[in-house]
Amino acid sequence: MSWTIWWRGNALGPQYSAMEHPILSASGLRRQLGDRWLWNDLSFALCPQERVGLIGPSGSGKTLLLRALVLLDPLQHGEVSFQGHCIKNQSITQYRTQVIYLPQRPAAFDGTVEDNLKRVFTLAAQTGTYRRSLIERYLSALNRTPDFLDQSVRRLSGGESQILALLRALQLQPKVLLLDEPTASLDPDSTQQMEGLVDQWMSEDSQRACLWTSHDPQQIRRVTNRQINLGGIG
Amino acid sequence: MNGYIVLGYGQLVLAALLILGNLAISLALRLGLERSLLIATVRSIVQLLLIGFVLEWLFSQDNPWVILVIALAMTTIAATAAVNRTQQRFTGIYWNSLLSILAAAGLVTGVSLTGIIQVDPWYDPQYLIPLLGMILGNTINGISLGLDRFMTSLVDQQQQIETLLTLGATRWEATHQQMRDAVRTGMVPILNSMMVVGLVSLPGMMTGQILAGADPIDAVRYQIIVMFMVASATALGTFGVVLLAFNRLLIPHQLRLDYLERSKP
Numbered sequence: 366m367s368w369t370i371w372w373r374g375n376a377l378g379p380q381y382s383a384m385e386h387p388i389l390s391a392s393g394l395r396r397q398l399g400d401r402w403l404w405n406d407l408s409f410a411l412c413p414q415e416r417v418g419l420i421g422p423s424g425s426g427k428t429l430l431l432r433a434l435v436l437l438d439p440l441q442h443g444e445v446s447f448q449g450h451c452i453k454n455q456s457i458t459q460y461r462t463q464v465i466y467l468p469q470r471p472a473a474f475d476g477t478v479e480d481n482l483k484r485v486f487t488l489a490a491q492t493g494t495y496r497r498s499l500i501e502r503y504l505s506a507l508n509r510t511p512d513f514l515d516q517s518v519r520r521l522s523g524g525e526s527q528i529l530a531l532l533r534a535l536q537l538q539p540k541v542l543l544l545d546e547p548t549a550s551l552d553p554d555s556t557q558q559m560e561g562l563v564d565q566w567m568s569e570d571s572q573r574a575c576l577w578t579s580h581d582p583q584q585i586r587r588v589t590n591r592q593i594n595l596g597g598i599g
Numbered sequence: 600m601n602g603y604i605v606l607g608y609g610q611l612v613l614a615a616l617l618i619l620g621n622l623a624i625s626l627a628l629r630l631g632l633e634r635s636l637l638i639a640t641v642r643s644i645v646q647l648l649l650i651g652f653v654l655e656w657l658f659s660q661d662n663p664w665v666i667l668v669i670a671l672a673m674t675t676i677a678a679t680a681a682v683n684r685t686q687q688r689f690t691g692i693y694w695n696s697l698l699s700i701l702a703a704a705g706l707v708t709g710v711s712l713t714g715i716i717q718v719d720p721w722y723d724p725q726y727l728i729p730l731l732g733m734i735l736g737n738t739i740n741g742i743s744l745g746l747d748r749f750m751t752s753l754v755d756q757q758q759q760i761e762t763l764l765t766l767g768a769t770r771w772e773a774t775h776q777q778m779r780d781a782v783r784t785g786m787v788p789i790l791n792s793m794m795v796v797g798l799v800s801l802p803g804m805m806t807g808q809i810l811a812g813a814d815p816i817d818a819v820r821y822q823i824i825v826m827f828m829v830a831s832a833t834a835l836g837t838f839g840v841v842l843l844a845f846n847r848l849l850i851p852h853q854l855r856l857d858y859l860e861r862s863k864p
Contacts, residue, residue, distance in 0.1 A: 454851035472758035
């Protein structure tokens with residue numbers, strides 16, 4: 366696996382030697398909270414088929430980095446590129462159909478699980494159509510019956526909301542998933558099934574990659590092949 | 600039915616005696632309101648007498664610029680008052696409020712004066728100033744309610760909005776629900792008063808015209824026009840201010856809650 370992470374101005378970082386073109390890259394990111402630097406001049410690249418873990422103590426800005434990568438927060442400095450193109454304001458919505466951020470506490474829209482999955486396709490930037498057969502395939506990988514689709518989102522547990530959010534994202538066939546503690550509310554069995562589903566999604570297309578955060582070091586070792594440590598920066 | 604009884608200052612003093620009743624109640628029940636009652640009484644006398652002199656001077660003006668400057672001053676005060684009642688602020692909120700009120704009240708007042716009531720000259724202060732005053736007084740309710748509701752729902756529904764954004768929604772797709780709610784909230788007071796007008800409430804303007812000797816049917820016609828002007832200006836102003844706030848707080852396809860700060864109580 367090629368080392369594609371480097372930190373300018375930080376001797377700890379291995380030198381950049383990309384073997385292939387990164388699918389998602391960031392350069393020169395800076396983020397300041399008050400007068401504390403969360404990261405200063407952070408650069409990294411995510412290559413196709415890479416699974417990268419984002420680690421660091423609580424408050425080190427893992428979630429903020431994921432949010433910055435999909436431009437939910439303004440970039441104070443630096444830029445984010447997808448497939449070699451720098452993301453400009455006009456291309457944000459298009460970009461977010463390809464690089465999807467799954468927040469730790471995902472929101473659901475009123476109605477049933479299936480309503481939620483269909484709702485996404487009403488957005489102008491989404492060109493696909495809802496495919497129930499695909500969802501049923503994902504559900505069987507998660508060891509769940511299609512009954513899940515008829516459940517009202519009001520009665521979903523925290524873990525089920527995370528499953529809904531993952532299905533909602535996977536059905537869009539994104540290139541990159543940014544997963545923020547995606548299994549935080551799941552039991553060990555469901556966690557393993559969810560990891561398996563992400564694996565399956567990765568294997569369906571050679572141009573896919575993902576970035577994980579988790580407070581479980583074992584999980585990070587299990588699901589990723591290299592890590593970015595935010596704790597040592599700043 | 601013509602004419603009305605002209606009141607002298609002696610009669611004002613007699614009316615002020617009515618306040619003695621309030622004083623008596625306050626003293627008997629130890630409400631501790633004597634001081635406030637006294638100040639409020641004096642303030643209402645002084646403020647109203649002053650505005651009476653101002654209006655007398657104003658109504659004798661025939662320079663449109665003087666009248667427009669006064670109208671602009673009233674609009675600015677209204678725009679400030681509308682924002683002062685919101686729980687949250689962002690930079691530029693006063694300008695947004697001023698721009699929306701100015702456009703809404705200016706358009707509606709202008710169209711009504713020249714097109715509907717057909718006042719000649721259009722800037723005749725006897726019509727322009729009271730009509731504008733009534734429109735401003737009501738539009739600020741819509742603006743502050745709508746603006747407040749919009750900002751509050753952005754904060755409360757941040758997760759929903761950002762979830763939509765992360766799935767590729769445009770800023771419009773992500774927040775049009777909140778914008779709709781805000782405009783609807785701003786319209787509620789005027790819709791309510793249009794529903795019950797005449798049945799529950801007799802509007803002050805109409806009552807005043809009748810007291811001044813106008814034919815009640817004439818007074819009612821004026822009141823109907825004023826109601827429609829207020830409704831239209833409220834809708835325009837509320838929609839305008841919500842649109843401007845949207846343009847400020849959701850750019851570019853980001854929810855900028857960091858622009859909001861709680862206003863000091």
